[in-house]
Amino acid sequence: MRSRAWLVAALIAQAAVLSGTAPGTSSMDRAPQAAQPEYEVKARFLLQFPEFISWPARAGLDDPSKPFVILVFGDSPFGSKLDELAANRKVQGHPIQIHYAKDPEALDACQMVFICASERRLLDVLVARAAAHGVLTIGDSEGFGERGVMINLVIEASLPRFEINRSAAQAAGLVLGAQLLGLARKVY
């Protein structure tokens, strides 16, 4: 299931690269029908990022039996996709738990938070709270990276890429891997 979905995404991506598609096609991607594949790729990215990042001790990842909690904050664009992908999967040896919340306090009990586009006004609060608890912040909205979200997904030539806010990660005590930094389109 998962690999077939990945294949579809990859084929689309490659087709786009080979045909040198104009920005017009990207607008088609944003159509409600195309939103599913985009967020499937983003869900996969979400599950890959922790492998290239090391958390500070206070994140409580020393005990491998403790779950790795991914919080989707705000209105989830993933549907059931993220839950499906995370099922029976581990991150850094920990079983994954997907939480959905809209209360900033939920940030205290997770290792990674996806801040949905809907939460732009709470952004500063969320960034500060995440920094305090050593929580990795991820977003996919314009300007989020600049405003302290550690990894901000962007679409570049119809492919999902990301920006990194290194200082925010350093403030939270997180170390982002060099490979990750190398792939970042922008580093703040």
Add this chain to the structure above:
Amino acid sequence: MLRLEFMPLRRKITLGMVLVAGLALVLSSLAYLAFQARLFRQTKARRAMTLARVVGDNSRAALAFNDQAAASQILQSLSANPDLQRACLFDANGAIFAAYPAGATTFPKFSDADSAQFHAGTLEVFHGIHQREDRLGGIYLQIGSSDLDTAFRWHLIFTLALLGVLVLLALAVSYRIQKVITAPLLDLAAVAKRVSDRKDYGARAERRSQDEIGTLVQAFNGMLDQIEARDAELRIYREHLEEQVEARTQELHAANQELLLAKQKAEGVSRAKSAFLANMSHELRTPLNAIILYTDLMKEQAEEEGRKQDASDLDRVSGSADHLLRLINDVLDLSKVEAGKMTLASDPVQVEAVVDAVVQGLHPQAAKQGDTLEAEIPASLPPFLGDATKLRQILYNLLSNACKFTEQGNLKVSVEAFEKASAPWLRFRVSDTGIGMSEEQLARLFQDFTQAEESTSRRYGGTGLGLSLSRRLAQLMGGSISVESEPGKGSTFTLEIPAPPLPGGAS
């Protein structure tokens, strides 16, 4: 092809050592090179796998976040490695994700298992890239082996150079070693050649070592010592031998001279003896004839005057004189034969007449002994050429002997003709029934002055020369006399002579 048998020993030894050393060096060099080649490949494969791991590991994020540009960039960094011919990253589905050089498209099908294998001088490496349990993709590297070739070539050059140097070294060392071995041998060979060429047995080889060659040298010298000693001995013998031969030759010469002198002397003596005997016999006969004549005259006179005693004495004197005369005649004949002065007449001989004369001549004597005397002569015996006087003399001798040793017996003379070697011969047999002779007596029978027994001459009279003379006469005629006898039964003397027929026919 090297002709080993004509090669000098020193070259053989040097060559052998260099060959052995060279072979060992070549083999060890080959083994070293093979080992090095294997080590090179293993090291290269290990390094290539490490490179694949590093590059693959660095490509994890690019694969995870599907960033082909970043992946491609990572691959282009491989250009720092000049041996790297091609490389590519595969995604999780085995599709080509990024390629080096950029744009290359033909790559082998991805294999997830890590492997590093050489194919025709090219190293191909596959490495799977994983993120925890997930397979992110893989990497493929194709690496040329020019570095290997270069390294190996340098190794080869170095090894060959080393080989050359070592072989030269081996040559130098073996030259020194072979000198140690061959010098005494060559020395020995030179001495042996000198001995053989110049016959110089005084030459000696120098013993330099205590090994087998030293033993050989010692044995050789010992042999030369022996030869020299033997030569000296032979020389002494030879010189001595010449002296000995000289001495013997002189001795022989002297002996020959002596023998010659002795022979001449003996011959002279023999001749003188024969001449003396002949002369003496002749000279003796003359006075003896006078004695006989005058004795006969005196005897006649005594008989006429009736002096019977004197007549009887004179009769004895006459008999003794007759005997003496016969003796002298016999001696004369014998000495003539011995001196080679006896000649035989060659006249026609009537056998019957000769035998008759002998028988008639001895008839009175036989009658006196009481013997019967008969002659058996075949009729028509042809006359032959011979000496009738000598024949008569022989027969007379034989028959008078028979008569002498037979009393009251039979005497018989028989003649027969026979052929021997297709020539006509005559055989005369004179047999008696007298006292006969033993074998010992027969053996001594024909010797001069011998009668069957010493005593017989006293008893029966006779000169003892008769048989001896008869035999010589028979031999002179080319014939022989033989005898058969048995003591007490009588004797038979057989005379055989050639009887050549008269010339001009049998008449």
